[in-house]
Amino acid sequence: MDSWLTTVGLPIALAIIMLGLGLGLSIADFRRIATYPLLMLIALVCQVVVLPGVCFGLVLAFGLEPDLAVGMMLLAASPGGTTANLYSHLFGGHVAVNITLTAVNSVLAVVTLPVVVNLSTGYFQPDSQSVGLQVDKVLQVFAIVLIPVALGMLIRSRFTRFADRLAKPVKIVSAVVLVAVITGAILNERANLADYFLAVGAVVLVFNLISLAIGYGAPRLAGMGKPESIAAGMEIGIHNSTLAIAIAVSPALLDNTRIAIPAAVYGIVMFFTAAGFGYLVTRRKAPADEGTRADHPTTALS
Template structure:
């Protein structure tokens, strides 16, 4: 194959991955989320109203404001600044549920928060990103996520969740059987798309990590501390606070990356860089955080056991 034809072939492959692969992959991910949710997950809000309000307030209002301050403090380039705000506006994901389970959190609370926040994000995420783009880029129309794109986000994100929940409700055995294959398929497609984006920008990866590594780390640590500390200060139990800490502190970086590089939405690899770096950093910071709060919990429980 000649160099010219090879370039055309690679270009077509990149185009197919971003225009077809990304929406399909995101739809599969959201379908998998829906397969694991029930109406009861949303009804559970009534059992933890104060915690849900506190956690969602931190997630939707406090974190974007703090992230905006960090972006200004670190002086990020406009595209990277928008990428950080996109990350801050992204809801928690299944990784938060896993970490909560590993470190003694109340997993049912995680499921509830993920369910509610995923629905809220359909509205809040475009608002945060548009305001950020208008502030940092000057011309919000230069990127794809405008208010007239909300319906596209709705179709790609919320409809598959609703379909998954409908399957879970009507055909629970089918949902159980589909759960694992859907997760595997979504991981395969997403890895292919994200690797394609990484390879395209491989020459700049070290620079990007240097540019956003510190702010990503600071944002992740602050998110974890706020997610755990604010509920504790409000008198919420430790297990529930651990769950809130994981939910607020572990953002869905996969969703942020997909929105950033999808041509139908933001169509920018550079905007995806903060979420990509965050996706690596948060595995370690969340593990350290989980270990520390677990160590604090263990002596307290041991003390109660001796006095009993």
């Protein structure tokens, strides 16, 4: 179910892209995060508490079978991944906020993910075993996100003009890589797509749309700027489906390929929903947000 493209190719590609993101960041960008404590709190509460609750309600409403129900809950409990950072970058989100949220969520997931999954298996599959989070997967997220970004920031601090010249080409390359990944994922899973989508396509789509709406809407209602809200929306709306699949199929953990089906479907659906979401929230620029946008190094696609 999970291909070389997603397990090896995508992490490598995203690591290169994150290097490019780091070229546009400085220490000052991360200092500004301290001015958004409410945003950080809202995003984390949505990710850790609200979304698992929403997902549980959807699972019951759609009447999913136990394996698929647990798979949905596993997906909901998975933290955001590097793809969220990429989409935020492409659509004008505050990338520094994304990077921080990804790091914090990955740490929290060491505790929250096993709790959510164990409660879910206890409810839907009373006879199943408990699960612990793979520490190496958490470290992988840190490696893919933080190390390339830190390297990019180091380059920017020493060769500012060079970093500025690379900003636009890197954004173009990012978009090209994303299209290649989408195409490869579809081609790789074409034989199973119909069965997967019939089983969980509807609930996955609804959950993804709700996640994006909550992630963006909650900060906006709290008075946050558009770049910060886009960052939160992408981080909360795009879960790490590769991590969820790894936990589902690992013989040492859940060892159940059917539990991985929701994450596999989600891994394809979210590429399109996230792109549509990014287009909708960036097609109009509110005057009040222009000043905030100028305070960080990303701009929306035009």
